[in-house]
Every structure is written in C-alpha cells, then in structure tokens.
Amino acid sequence: MKNGTTNILLAGVGGQGVLLASEILTEVAKSAGMDAKKSEVHGMSQRGGVVTSHVRFGEEVFSPLIPDGEVDALLALEIAEGLRWMHEISKGGKVVVNDQKIIPTIVYSGGGFSYPESPEKRIMEKNPDAMIVKAFDIASELGNVRLVNTIMLGALSQSLDIDEKVWLDVIERMAPKGTGELNKKAFGRGRSYSA
Amino acid sequence: MEMLLSGNEALARGFFEFGGEFASAYPGTPSTEILETIGRHFKDTVYAEWAINEKVALENAVGASYGGARSIAVMKHVGLNVAADPLMTLSYTGVNAGLVIVSADDPSLHSSQNEQDNRCYGKFASIPVLEPSDSQEAKDFVRYGFEISEQFDTPVLLRLTTRISHSKCIVSIGEREEADNHGFERNIEKYVMVPAHGIKRHAEVIKRLEKLKEYAEKTPLNQIIWNDKKVGVISGSIAYQHTRDAFPDASILKLGMGYPLPINKIREFASQVERLFVVEELEPFYEEHIKAAGIEVEGKKYFSNYLELNVTRVRNGFIEAGVVEGEKTDIEGKEKVVPRPPVLCPGCPHRGIVYAMKKSGVYTTGDIGCYTLGALAPLSQIDSCLCMGASIGNAFGIEKAGKTDKRAVAFLGDSTFLHSGITPLATAVYNKSSITVVIADNRITAMTGGQDHPATSKTLMGEDTSAVDLPELCRAVGVRSVREVDPYDVDESIKAIKEELEKDEVSVIITNRPCMLFPSKITDKPYRIDTEVCIACGNCFKVGCPAITGSGETDDKGNSIPVISEVLCTGCSICAQVCPVDAIKKTN
Numbered sequence: 001m002k003n004g005t006t007n008i009l010l011a012g013v014g015g016q017g018v019l020l021a022s023e024i025l026t027e028v029a030k031s032a033g034m035d036a037k038k039s040e041v042h043g044m045s046q047r048g049g050v051v052t053s054h055v056r057f058g059e060e061v062f063s064p065l066i067p068d069g070e071v072d073a074l075l076a077l078e079i080a081e082g083l084r085w086m087h088e089i090s091k092g093g094k095v096v097v098n099d100q101k102i103i104p105t106i107v108y109s110g111g112g113f114s115y116p117e118s119p120e121k122r123i124m125e126k127n128p129d130a131m132i133v134k135a136f137d138i139a140s141e142l143g144n145v146r147l148v149n150t151i152m153l154g155a156l157s158q159s160l161d162i163d164e165k166v167w168l169d170v171i172e173r174m175a176p177k178g179t180g181e182l183n184k185k186a187f188g189r190g191r192s193y194s195a
Numbered sequence: 196m197e198m199l200l201s202g203n204e205a206l207a208r209g210f211f212e213f214g215g216e217f218a219s220a221y222p223g224t225p226s227t228e229i230l231e232t233i234g235r236h237f238k239d240t241v242y243a244e245w246a247i248n249e250k251v252a253l254e255n256a257v258g259a260s261y262g263g264a265r266s267i268a269v270m271k272h273v274g275l276n277v278a279a280d281p282l283m284t285l286s287y288t289g290v291n292a293g294l295v296i297v298s299a300d301d302p303s304l305h306s307s308q309n310e311q312d313n314r315c316y317g318k319f320a321s322i323p324v325l326e327p328s329d330s331q332e333a334k335d336f337v338r339y340g341f342e343i344s345e346q347f348d349t350p351v352l353l354r355l356t357t358r359i360s361h362s363k364c365i366v367s368i369g370e371r372e373e374a375d376n377h378g379f380e381r382n383i384e385k386y387v388m389v390p391a392h393g394i395k396r397h398a399e400v401i402k403r404l405e406k407l408k409e410y411a412e413k414t415p416l417n418q419i420i421w422n423d424k425k426v427g428v429i430s431g432s433i434a435y436q437h438t439r440d441a442f443p444d445a446s447i448l449k450l451g452m453g454y455p456l457p458i459n460k461i462r463e464f465a466s467q468v469e470r471l472f473v474v475e476e477l478e479p480f481y482e483e484h485i486k487a488a489g490i491e492v493e494g495k496k497y498f499s500n501y502l503e504l505n506v507t508r509v510r511n512g513f514i515e516a517g518v519v520e521g522e523k524t525d526i527e528g529k530e531k532v533v534p535r536p537p538v539l540c541p542g543c544p545h546r547g548i549v550y551a552m553k554k555s556g557v558y559t560t561g562d563i564g565c566y567t568l569g570a571l572a573p574l575s576q577i578d579s580c581l582c583m584g585a586s587i588g589n590a591f592g593i594e595k596a597g598k599t600d601k602r603a604v605a606f607l608g609d610s611t612f613l614h615s616g617i618t619p620l621a622t623a624v625y626n627k628s629s630i631t632v633v634i635a636d637n638r639i640t641a642m643t644g645g646q647d648h649p650a651t652s653k654t655l656m657g658e659d660t661s662a663v664d665l666p667e668l669c670r671a672v673g674v675r676s677v678r679e680v681d682p683y684d685v686d687e688s689i690k691a692i693k694e695e696l697e698k699d700e701v702s703v704i705i706t707n708r709p710c711m712l713f714p715s716k717i718t719d720k721p722y723r724i725d726t727e728v729c730i731a732c733g734n735c736f737k738v739g740c741p742a743i744t745g746s747g748e749t750d751d752k753g754n755s756i757p758v759i760s761e762v763l764c765t766g767c768s769i770c771a772q773v774c775p776v777d778a779i780k781k782t783n
C-alpha cells in the first residue's frame with residue numbers, strides 16, 4: 001500500500017466474470033469516495049485465455065497498472081491462476097482463491113503441458129494466510145455457477161475497509177437484470193466465509 | 196456528474212459533447228468500443244457507421260468535414276497504414292469543420308501484429324498529434340482536437356494506446372454543445388489536389404507547422420509540474436502516469452501535444468533542471484526531436500523502445516541512471532503454470548475447414564481474424580499472416596514462385612475479404628492464377644467482438660440495409676468456380692478443397708455457417724462420449740475444441756479418456772466425425 005494506493009489483482013480464465021468483478025470493485029471504491037482506476041486487456045485474452053485486471057484506488061491514483069510485486073490483494077477465480085500470480089504479492093498482501101480447477105485442452109492435445117500438481121498446497125506454502133474459497137460449490141448450492149465472481153468479491157471484502165452497504169448498492173446496480181437479490185446473497189456468503 | 200469510463204468510452208463522450216456530428220471507423224482492438232459507444236448511446240443525436248476499411252472511413256470523414264460537420268475517423272494503429280494515402284494529401288487540403296483522426300496504438304502487441312508508433316505519422320504528414328494520458332483527457336482532447344483542426348485548417352491525430360483505451364478512470368460529464376455547420380463551399384484550389392494546387396498547398400502546410408509550433412509553446416496541453424529540480428522528465432501519454440508513480444520527486448514537463456514539440460519551453464525546462472530525461476513508450480520520438488534541437492537529454496538508454504512501459508520498468512530505468520535510490524525490482528519465484536493460449540470457440544465454424552485443409556495436405560496462407568488461431572497447436576495449419584487481405588497475394592506469389600512441394604490455399608474471413616481481399620482476388624484472376632481461396636464467411640467481424648460489415652445487412656446504428664452478395668462479387672471479378680461448403684462437414688470440405696485445387700483457374704470456396712457467438716449465441720444438443728466404445732486414441736483432442744478435456748480416467752496404456760462438457764458443447768459434430776469408432780453421439 002505504497003503512497004496510500006491499494007492494489008488489487010483479479011485473475012481467472014476467460015468467461016469466469018473477472019472483468020465484471022473488477023468493474024464492481026472499481027465502482028465500489030469510487031462510491032466510497034476514492035480515486036480509482038482499473039486496467040485490463042480485451043481481445044485475444046477473451047478467447048479462453050488468461051484474464052487479469054488491475055484495480056487501484058486511494059487518494060490519487062496515477063498509473064492504472066500495479067507495479068511488479070506490489071499487489072496488496074490477489075483475487076483468483078481459478079486455482080492455477082492464483083498460483084500463476086503469487087509472485088506479484090507484496091509483503092503482508094492478501095490472497096483469496098477459488099478452489100475450482102479449469103483444465104485447458106492444451107493439456108490433452110499432446111504438447112507436453114500439464115496442469116499444476118496440488119496447487120492449493122503450493123499456494124498455502126507461499127502464503128500460509130491464503131484464503132481458499134469453495135466458491136464453485138457455494139454457487140452450485142445457490143443454483144447458478146455464474147455467481148462465483150460475486151461470492152469471491154464477498155470473500156475479498158473481508159480484508160477491505162469499505163462499508164458493506166456500499167458493496168450491496170453497487171452490486172444491486174450492476175448485477176445482470178433480475179439477479180440483484182441473488183447476487184447480494186452470493187456476496188453475503190463470501191463475506192461471511194471462513195475456510 | 197462523474198462516471199467511471201474507459202478511454203474509448205470517454206473519447207466517444209467527448210465526440211458527443213463537443214459538437215461531433217459524423218463518426219466512421221473500421222473495428223480493430225483496442226479502438227473498437229469508441230464507435231460502439233457512439234452507436235449505442237448517441238445515435239439519436241449524431242451519425243456513426245462502420246466503413247468497409249480504414250481508408251474509406253477516413254475518406255468519408257474527410258467528406259463530412261468538407262461538408263461542414265465536425266468528424267472523426269477511428270482505427271487501430273495498423274489501420275492508419277491502410278488510410279495513409281488519404282492522410283498524406285489530406286494534410287495539404289486541410290479541413291472545413293474540425294476533423295480528428297483517432298489512432299489506437301498497441302504497445303506490447305496485446306492484440307496486434309506489430310507495435311508501430313503512430314506518432315511518427317504526425318511528423319510524416321506534418322499534422323499535430325494529441326496524446327491523452329487518461330480517460331478525462333481522452334474526452335477533453337477531442338475538444339482541443341476540433342478547435343486546433345478548425346483554427347489551423349489541419350486534420351489532428353489523436354493517439355491512444357491500449358492502456359488509455361482500456362483503462363477506466365473517473366471522468367466528469369458535461370452537456371452537448373452544438374457546433375456551427377456551414378455546409379460545403381466550393382474551393383477548387385484548396386480541395387482539388389492536382390500538382391498546380393498541391394504545390395501551393397504544401398507551402399501552406401509548411402507555414403502551418405510553424406504556427407503550430409508557436410501554439411505548442413503556449414497551449415495548456417503542455418504543462419510543467421514543478422518539484423525537485425535535480426531531475427526533470429519530459430513525458431506524455433501513459434508513460435506520464437507511470438512516471439508520477441515511479442519518481443514522485445521529479446519535475447515533469449507533461450506533453451499533451453506530442454507533435455510539434457514546444458522546443459523553447461523544453462529548452463527553458465532543461466535549463467532549470469540538473470539532469471533531463473525523456474520517458475516515452477516505443478520510438479524515441481520526443482528524444483530525437485529534442486536532441487535535434489541541440490538539447491542534452493537521456494531517454495532510450497534507460498527506457499526501452501521494446502514493449503509497453505510500466506511503473507517498474509520506469510523506476511528501474513531511473514535507478515540505473517542513478518537518480519532514484521534503491522534496488523531494481525526483479526521479481527523471483529514465478530511459477531511455471533500451464534499456458535492458456537486463445538482457442539477457437541466450441542462450435543466455431545472455422546475449426547472444420549481448418550481441419551479439412553490440414554487433412555488435404557496444403558499450405559495455408561492465412562489472414563487476420565479468429566481463424567488465425569488455426570496456426571496454434573494442435574491444428575497448426577496457418578502458414579502466413581501478414582496484414583489484412585495478404586492471404587490471397589501471398590498464395591498467388593507462392594504459386595508463381597513455382598518451387599513449392601504443396602499447393603497453397605488462401606484463407607480469409609468475410610470482413611477481411613471485404614476490407615482488402617477483393618483487389619488481390621481480381622489481380623489473381625487477371626494474371627491467370629489457379630489458386631484456391633477459402634472465404635470463412637461467418638457473417639460477422641468476430642475477432643474484434645462481433646461488428647457488422649457490408650455483407651451482414653445491419654448498420655452500426657441498428658438499421659436494416661442491403662448486403663453484399665459474396666459469391667456474386669467473386670463472379671463479378673472473374674472467378675468462374677465459386678462453391679459453397681458446410682464447414683461442419685469435414686469430408687465434404689476436404690473434397691471441395693481437393694477438387695478446386697485440381698482446376699486450372701482461380702476458385703473460391705465460401706463456408707456457410709455463422710459465428711456461434713455473434714450476433715447471438717447459437718447452440719444445439721451437445722454430444723457425449725460413450726466410454727464403453729472409446730478407445731482413447733486422442734483424435735478428438737486434436738481438433739482443439741475447448742469443450743473436450745480429459746475425464747481424469749485413462750485406459751490400461753495410460754491414454755486419457757476424453758469427456759465433453761455439456762455446458763460448452765454446441766453440437767457442431769466435428770469431433771464425432773473424426774472419431775474412428777463412432778463413440779461420440781448426440782444427446783437427446
């Protein structure tokens with residue numbers, strides 16, 4: 001949190017809702033009265049690729065990109081994607097990871113690639129305080145696997161000093177039509193989650 | 196009111212607020228959302244369109260400017276190469292109403308074939324370049340652009356980069372102000388660029404550049420943020436924002452106008468600081484101009500001309516130069532995690548035809564679009580990709596070079612064919628080629644997110660319109676053998692390719708399945724693998740479909756038994772066609 005700017009890296013796989021989650025987070029920071037910026041790359045990455053979004057907020061934000069190794073909180077919607085970005089976390093930074101695995105086809109089509117072994121264990125070794133969330137299971141329980149991103153935002157919100165009401169207002173406003181209540185419920189499940 | 200807007204959205208908003216009337220573009224990442232935003236939010240007030248390519252977009256915008264309307268033409272960086280012909284002479288004719296050309300550059304090639312620096316076009320065409328550093332400026336600089344354009348009778352190049360286009364920042368929103376539209380006025384010496392007139396207009400361009408230099412000295416677009424005077428930094432665009440974070444103590448001369456430079460202001464700034472640096476992405480554009488003016492400055496020595504900059508790279512540069520204390524950041528402990536290259540979507544109609552080319556044993560000169568992904572494993576069946584439309588000329592050249600063991604098939608999409616494929620096709624027919632051209636007609640511009648084009652029968656503003664008839668168009672340029680195939684039928688596709696290649700004339704094969712994603716998602720009943728029948732041969736993995744993964748089970752030899760995701764599968768049946776034992780069946 002150098003110069004009072006909070007840096008949050010969101011990561012996942014195309015189609016998981018990383019971009020909507022980062023959109024909500026940035027709006028929340030703005031609604032809480034802070035300067036806020038976010039940056040991501042559209043285009044090729046959406047075709048099933050790795051997706052990341054940088055969100056920065058504080059008194060006055062300059063670069064929209066997080067400096068190397070200065071991530072204050074990593075929110076990963078897929079566990080190998082969590083592992084991929086662990087090196088970016090600053091000392092004392094938080095890690096919140098969905099335990100879901102999404103295995104790319106490339107692993108099976110004969111290029112010699114493999115999905116990481118025991119990613120959860122490796123994440124915990126690097127950061128013993130990491131919070132591993134069973135977001136996919138909770139989303140299935142709530143009846144819609146698309147709720148993973150909102151549940152994860154709820155889990156992340158535990159470590160940010162922003163009023164719950166601000167979160168709920170923004171989620172209400174930005175959730176796809178007709179899913180406001182369900183998304184708020186999903187957020188609540190993440191916010192009260194403990195591993 | 197304040198809103199979180201991307202640079203693209205903010206620029207669209209600026210076009211609306213500052214009296215814009217006419218906007219034209221050809222899509223291209225990272226610029227596409229500018230016209231999409233105008234088309235979606237402001238179409239009741241302004242006119243917005245997709246043009247067939249960037250040259251036409253610019254020519255249309257030039258016409259609108261001559262006709263009295265504040266106009267913009269929008270494109271990605273390489274689009275300006277296509278529009279360079281009108282650009283260079285437009286500089287001579289100048290404008291009537293304000294004309295802004297938006298170029299969105301892509302340092303680091305996030306979604307492009309190169310990382311050219313389009314500020315160079317400003318110098319090349321002797322026109323001013325504006326470089327916003329965030330969304331607020333992306334909006335505000337449209338006003339400056341229109342005003343400079345009208346005051347100096349010049350087109351203005353407004354240069355974005357991916358990080359400006361696709362970063363969201365807080366922007367304050369205003370009301371629309373109308374601009375006066377006086378219509379077209381005949382002025383043959385100004386607008387008809389024959390040599391006798393061009394010669395006079397070039398002299399005007401040279402005078403205009405001198406006046407723009409004076410303007411650059413005074414404009415609030417270029418401002419100094421004074422701080423410690425030990426180090427002064429000249430920067431603009433996103434590099435300015437990185438510099439603020441990387442070196443908060445430095446004094447900064449921020450350039451909002453990247454060409455022509457305020458040399459006197461720079462000289463004055465240089466005289467007040469002990470050491471002067473330039474921090475800019477890509478080419479040493481400011482640096483060379485400043486050095487040419489005899490001012491001592493350091494730049495590319497510390498801040499690479501390769502790939503985009505970020506706070507860390509900028510800070511490391513200053514540490515190396517010895518003006519910032521500390522250790523250079525060099526992150527360790529990176530985990531090697533399996534890559535996730537972009538792939539053709541489940542059910543993508545390009546998969547079947549690429550697979551058929553692979554099975555036909557041909558080279559494929561490729562082009563730019565989703566189908567370029569056919570170059571990646573496991574399909575690995577695209578052998579060239581240069582620029583839009585190049586596939587046809589490349590296949591023709593390989594044929595004429597005459598030494599190649601396999602035949603080359605040219606492969607391009609519908610949008611790309613309309614953009615730049617018609618002229619090389621006519622050239623090939625005219626020069627008695629016998630190449631085969633495959634047009635993957637998915638009836639949309641898919642790669643950039645699903646934009647309409649002249650063969651989709653919808654305009655950007657959502658109106659119905661006529662559609663180019665692709666087979667008729669091919670016949671009209673002289674192709675006698677034009678054939679439609681179903682790319683979901685692998686055998687038929689292979690047969691078509693082989694038969695057309697046999698012919699001693701140019702032939703065109705057009706695929707007939709629409710994109711699965713745009714304009715709306717298409718799905719059919721998914722397929723399922725009967726594990727009792729499956730022999731784990733791995734053929735289905737080789738079509739590279741993201742809906743097919745390993746089930747976690749293996750056979751006795753350790754080969755993965757596949758499973759099809761019911762959610763992702765769209766029922767295209769390609770995998771079922773390559774299965775040797777009929778283990779893949781449609782569900783009911």
Ligand SMILES: Cc1ncc(C[n+]2csc(CCOP(=O)(O)OP(=O)(O)O)c2C)c(N)n1
Pocket residue numbers: 221222223224249271273274277308563564565566583607608609610611612635637639640641642643
């Ligand atoms: C000169 C130029 N303009 C724009 C682009 C951006 N661009 C890349 S692919 C593409 C469109 C491809 O559409 P199509 O040929 O129909 O193929 P599809 O993606 O639909 O398969 C565009 C506009 C570019 N690379 N070069």
